[in-house]
Amino acid sequence: MAKAFTEDDDALLAELGVDVEVKKAVSRTPREERIIAGFEEIQRFSEEYGRTPEHGEARDIFERLYAVRLDRIRELQECRDLVESLDHQNLLSGSAATQPCDADELDDDALLAELGIEVEAPPITELKHVRSTAEKKAAENIAKREKCEDFETFKPLFEKIQKELDAGLRETRKFELKAEIEPGRFFIVGGQKAYVAEMGETTLTDQGRTDARLRIIFDNGTESNMLMRSLQRALNADGDAGRRITEPSAGPLFSDQTIDGDEASGMIYVLRSKSDHPLVAENRELVHKIGVTNMSVEKRIAGAHLQPTFLMANVDVVATYELYNINRTKLENLIHRIFEPARLDIEIMDRFGRPVVPREWFLVPLYAVNKAVEKIKDGTITDYEYDPGQARLIRRG
CATH class of the missing domain: 2.30.30.30 (SH3 type barrels.)
Structure with a gap:
């Protein structure tokens, strides 16, 4: 058994230049001990799995809790300072993913709760074996x-x-x-x-x-x-x-009468082409362009015969529907998605001789377009899809 140093031993070691000063044990508060214990749990996880704990439903519930705890320790300067000397795995080098919080504004219990650490802890020597309150609650929720x-x-x-x-x-x-x-x-x-x-x-x-x-x-x-x-x-x-x-953005999308405060958003238009292209000529009553504009339809179709999107030909306006308080782009995408099975596959040469494939023309009868607008009005359009074989909307499934 080793003998304790005597005063003579101390003097001899001092003569030899050996530091004999006994380091004082660091005194920590229970709060600090619990924070350190919580950090040590994260360290043990990192040692076992070779990585820092991560967020995500696919992760074990305790890993997700450790990830949240590590975020909080990283962002609370008091906690960083406390465990920085213990961080031999460089766990503090990452950035926190949670909302910032000032530790000075939190009392002991609140701070430990933020860290997911048991507030009413057993003796310090047993802390490393204690599951935190957050862990218990999270496990309880999963179990339920x-x-x-x-x-x-x-x-x-x-x-x-x-x-x-x-x-x-x-x-x-x-x-x-x-x-x-x-x-x-x-x-x-x-x-x-x-x-x-x-x-x-x-x-x-x-x-x-x-x-x-x-x-x-x-x-x-x-x-x-x-x-x-x-x-x-x-x-x-x-x-x-x-x-x-979010709640549905489309209640009644259209109205025959405006209400005070309504703001006009634009117009759905349905056009019929006067093109002499064989595919168009053979299906004149079925080939329709469906679009949405925030300008007058007359202005939108001006110079149609010069634009490949209009098949390089003049058009007839066969139907319009005025919009109020509506996202035009989303509505147009919705309509085009409904009639996607009947999209017209056609290639047109522009005035410079370059091939263009217009995307807003469909082989659909006008009554099918009217029916789609009705379904958009009453909010049931997502229950339907267009069947080209039957040339009508049918209920999904």
């Missing part, structure tokens, strides 16, 4: 996701949402506010569409924040009764991938 027994009731809603997204009637936007979470709203979380089917009674948390129990239906046929704040955290943890799906 179960098969949705009445999914057939919700399946048509998801199908309709996808059609409206494809048609441009709905959009996805980055999730921003908890207030956006309401019954009837759709979100994208972890790569899945999520529908808020029900919301329980609103309560207040210990921090004075509102919360409520939700019934969330997912498009893979599962459901969860997670809390509103749990859904909010999941959406925020997904970064830009956490999205909300």
